[in-house]
Amino acid sequence: MGFGQFLAAPEIKLKIVTYRDVFQNTAQESSRFGEEYEKLSAVIKLDLKDISKLTIKEGDTVIVKNGFGKVVVKAQKSGYEEAHPGIAYMVNSPWSNVLVPDETGGSGVPKFKNFEVTVQGAKGEKVTGIRAL
Amino acid sequence: MTGEYYVCTGCALLCDDIEVETEDRKLSKVHAACLKGVARMKGCSDPLECTVDGEKADIDSAITKAAAILRNAKNPLIFGHGNSSSEAQKISIGLAKKTGAYIDDTSSFCQGPIVEAILQDKLRTCTLDDVRHKADVIIFWGADPSNSHPRHLSRYSYFPRGKERQRGWEEDRTAITIDIRKSSTAKICRDTRFYQIPMSADAEFMDAIVSGLSGKIPKTSFDFDKKRILELANVMKKAKFGVICVGLGLVYSLEELEPLFKLMEKLNEVSNFYLIPMVGQYNMRGFNQNLFAETGFINRVKFNSETGNANHGAENSVVEALKNKSVDAALIIGSDPLSSLPLSVARYLTEIPLITIDPCQNLTATRSTVTIPCALGGVEAGGTAVRMDGVEIELKKIVESDNLSDKEILTRIMEAI
Numbered sequence: 001m002g003f004g005q006f007l008a009a010p011e012i013k014l015k016i017v018t019y020r021d022v023f024q025n026t027a028q029e030s031s032r033f034g035e036e037y038e039k040l041s042a043v044i045k046l047d048l049k050d051i052s053k054l055t056i057k058e059g060d061t062v063i064v065k066n067g068f069g070k071v072v073v074k075a076q077k078s079g080y081e082e083a084h085p086g087i088a089y090m091v092n093s094p095w096s097n098v099l100v101p102d103e104t105g106g107s108g109v110p111k112f113k114n115f116e117v118t119v120q121g122a123k124g125e126k127v128t129g130i131r132a133l
Numbered sequence: 134m135t136g137e138y139y140v141c142t143g144c145a146l147l148c149d150d151i152e153v154e155t156e157d158r159k160l161s162k163v164h165a166a167c168l169k170g171v172a173r174m175k176g177c178s179d180p181l182e183c184t185v186d187g188e189k190a191d192i193d194s195a196i197t198k199a200a201a202i203l204r205n206a207k208n209p210l211i212f213g214h215g216n217s218s219s220e221a222q223k224i225s226i227g228l229a230k231k232t233g234a235y236i237d238d239t240s241s242f243c244q245g246p247i248v249e250a251i252l253q254d255k256l257r258t259c260t261l262d263d264v265r266h267k268a269d270v271i272i273f274w275g276a277d278p279s280n281s282h283p284r285h286l287s288r289y290s291y292f293p294r295g296k297e298r299q300r301g302w303e304e305d306r307t308a309i310t311i312d313i314r315k316s317s318t319a320k321i322c323r324d325t326r327f328y329q330i331p332m333s334a335d336a337e338f339m340d341a342i343v344s345g346l347s348g349k350i351p352k353t354s355f356d357f358d359k360k361r362i363l364e365l366a367n368v369m370k371k372a373k374f375g376v377i378c379v380g381l382g383l384v385y386s387l388e389e390l391e392p393l394f395k396l397m398e399k400l401n402e403v404s405n406f407y408l409i410p411m412v413g414q415y416n417m418r419g420f421n422q423n424l425f426a427e428t429g430f431i432n433r434v435k436f437n438s439e440t441g442n443a444n445h446g447a448e449n450s451v452v453e454a455l456k457n458k459s460v461d462a463a464l465i466i467g468s469d470p471l472s473s474l475p476l477s478v479a480r481y482l483t484e485i486p487l488i489t490i491d492p493c494q495n496l497t498a499t500r501s502t503v504t505i506p507c508a509l510g511g512v513e514a515g516g517t518a519v520r521m522d523g524v525e526i527e528l529k530k531i532v533e534s535d536n537l538s539d540k541e542i543l544t545r546i547m548e549a550i
Contacts, residue, residue, distance in 0.1 A: 108450030
């Protein structure tokens with residue numbers, strides 16, 4: 001066991017934007033309970049600066065949480081040319097919906113594409129399975 | 134191959150040029166559809182089973198139990214409909230009227246405001262066929278069809294030769310993306326035609342374009358290059374047939390539609406512009422039109438079981454009704470709210486008697502009192518559906534199924550109440 005195990009993983013605040021992905025959507029059509037759907041859904045896409053702030057590597061799991069819920073998902077580089085520190089992307093899925101606030105101001109429309117979370121390294125914790133959401 | 138063309142129900146483009154090969158009542162090959170469409174038409178690997186209280190049941194017992202749940206509820210919710218035929222939707226509306234139910238669909242938290250404005254003649258629209266044959270300026274605003282509607286660009290909006298657009302994308306069409314991120318569609322439009330704006334800045338960017346179209350200097354609080362906005366305004370002004378494809382990014386960013394109305398009004402003063410909502414589910418627009426014809430509202434209706442009157446308002450939306458815990462049972466058709474709604478809202482569904490009708494197993498079904506498998510629309514059952522642009526499309530049955538269609542299931546539930 002390394003010394004790092006006893007240090008609290010750094011935590012950062014991020015805004016989440018959700019988006020659609022044809023490959024994830026295709027996996028959903030085949031099975032919502034399949035490995036492929038989890039692999040393509042339980043992901044957060046981060047800016048390089050945010051990855052280094054979190055002291056994690058691409059592919060590590062991270063805890064993403066806010067007052068509405070908590071999920072463990074895999075961290076990936078977003079791959080966007082333009083830097084976007086402070087903003088992370090999650091594909092629209094049951095995992096992102098754990099975190100979407102229920103606040104609507106009575107409008108009936110939740111803020112699916114703009115909400116805040118905190119993120120920290122999960123130190124090897126497994127991705128949250130769909131049945132455990 | 135069967136030598137016949139079928140319709141893909143993978144999204145609201147309802148592509149009608151699909152050829153298939155069949156084997157043992159399944160589609161073994163699907164030609165011409167996109168990745169997502171092929172997966173939809175071939176069917177899921179975990180079909181829904183007919184169950185009551187978690188135990189396998191026959192269809193008659195499931196229907197009897199579903200009818201009892203709805204009969205005993207004071208304020209049931211009927212939700213879904215985006216993946217149902219228009220015929221099933223009409224029965225569902227009748228069922229809601231009979232049981233005094235809340236009735237709603239996904240448009241309630243996505244494209245509803247745009248479809249409503251179109252049906253109320255507040256926004257100028259056209260068909261996808263018009264786009265294919267005439268459109269020279271195509272704007273994807275908060276939309277990424279390369280992921281959400283993969284054949285949009287190849288069948289209609291950018292690549293095809295059309296009657297008045299014989300040189301296609303190379304010379305005859307200009308595609309523009311306005312988005313907060315460089316989406317797959319934005320890459321196709323290339324850097325000069327990609328306008329990256331900050332989050333929630335869409336209304337302000339619309340005002341800036343209106344200024345540009347009015348000969349004024351377009352200013353934004355985020356200092357967007359004025360020259361580029363003027364260039365964009367100029368391209369829009371010179372369009373012979375322009376179309377704005379409205380995606381969820383734009384819908385969620387606008388607090389009200391006024392800035393979009395102002396932009397469309399100005400565009401049609403100086404140019405010729407139309408708008409099409411990028412509807413996701415294959416027959417969401419059908420539900421909106423069917424409910425509109427019956428009640429004058431496209432969604433968010435609560436029927437009075439005694440008078441049959443329809444009350445409409447945000448408080449009757451699926452989200453507010455679940456948040457306020459004002460429903461005491463729910464029937465979900467072709468949808469998975471435990472996946473697609475915020476879990477903090479949808480979780481209440483697990484506390485009330487719940488019925489799911491769907492071809493496939495999903496999260497909501499795993500928590501349902503009654504699950505009834507239905508035939509897959511456009512593959513195992515026919516009917517009609519309404520494309521994202523309002524054009525009605527006929528769905529043909531391709532293969533037989535042991536499952537009833539959603540229309541038949543709803544009819545039998547209605548009869549049993």
